[in-house]
Amino acid sequence: MTTFATLLPLAIGLALSPIPVIELILVLFSKRRVVNSVVFVAALVVFSVIGLAMGAAGTDAANGQGDGASTVTAVVFLVLGLLLLAIGVQNWRNRTDTSEPAVLGSIAGMGPGPVAFLALGATIVNPKNLPLLVGAGSTIADTDAVWLWGLGFVLVATSPYWAAALYAGLGGAGAQARLDTMRAWLIRRNRLIMGVLCLALGAVMVLKGVTAF
Numbered sequence: 001m002t003t004f005a006t007l008l009p010l011a012i013g014l015a016l017s018p019i020p021v022i023e024l025i026l027v028l029f030s031k032r033r034v035v036n037s038v039v040f041v042a043a044l045v046v047f048s049v050i051g052l053a054m055g056a057a058g059t060d061a062a063n064g065q066g067d068g069a070s071t072v073t074a075v076v077f078l079v080l081g082l083l084l085l086a087i088g089v090q091n092w093r094n095r096t097d098t099s100e101p102a103v104l105g106s107i108a109g110m111g112p113g114p115v116a117f118l119a120l121g122a123t124i125v126n127p128k129n130l131p132l133l134v135g136a137g138s139t140i141a142d143t144d145a146v147w148l149w150g151l152g153f154v155l156v157a158t159s160p161y162w163a164a165a166l167y168a169g170l171g172g173a174g175a176q177a178r179l180d181t182m183r184a185w186l187i188r189r190n191r192l193i194m195g196v197l198c199l200a201l202g203a204v205m206v207l208k209g210v211t212a213f
Contacts, residue, residue, distance in 0.1 A: 003142075003143055006136075007140070007149065009200075009204050010132045010135055010136045010139075010157075010201065011136070011156040011157040012156070013129075013132050013201045014158075015157050015159055016160070016193070017194075018186045018187075018190045018193045018194060019190065020129075020161065021160055021164070021182075022104060022183050022190070023104070023107060023118050025164065025180070027115055027118075028176075030110060030115075032112070036111070036115045037169075038165070040115050040116070041158065041161050043119030044122065046119075047124050049154060050124055052133055052154070054133070054134055055137020055141070056146070058134070058138060074212035076134070076135075076138060077206070077208045078206055080131035080205050080209075081131075081202045081206035083202070085199060085202035085203070086202075087128055088195050088200075088201075089199070091192070092196070092199065094195075095195055097191055098189075101190075104187070
């Protein structure tokens with residue numbers, strides 16, 4: 001139950017990241033939307049697994065240090081939590097900025113390679129999502145069912161992306177219109193959503209770090 005309580009908010013935090021959702025919707029409107037959406041979602045899953053593995057590898061290395069393992073784990077969560085709080089404060093201060101990030105305008109003409117690179121930017125090189133993946137990997141590494149917890153986490157964390165891809169493929173013109181409306185709504189509120197999410201998740205990770213000492 002403790003593992004579930006730790007992983008669920010991290011998975012939800014990843015699932016609700018507005019920029020990757022916006023990017024996927026734009027990918028679904030691109031010239032090669034079928035192959036691009038498959039590549040984007042698959043790359044998100046792969047890079048999420050890599051992020052989890054990074055967190056798990058760090059925990060395994062710390063466990064090899066004996067008595068200092070719990071201290072190292074606590075410090076990792078504290079640092080990641082403070083990073084998320086800093087990002088949250090910055091986005092909250094800019095919450096009235098409704099401008100569209102520059103990268104979004106170029107997605108329509110992208111091919112599978114650049115689309116996969118977008119997924120990389122949404123996961124292990126994202127200053128918000130990488131701490132969540134590392135924190136989740138650290139938690140999963142301490143369980144007796146690493147693969148089961150890891151699979152469950154990735155399925156929940158990527159659920160909006162594969163669900164949106166299926167919806168776009170099966171829902172016809174109505175789905176496309178509703179996804180476009182969602183994209184516009186998320187762009188206008190991107191910084192507000194990021195601010196709230198990062199502040200909440202940062203507080204969770206700081207609390208976990210403090211209690212791990």
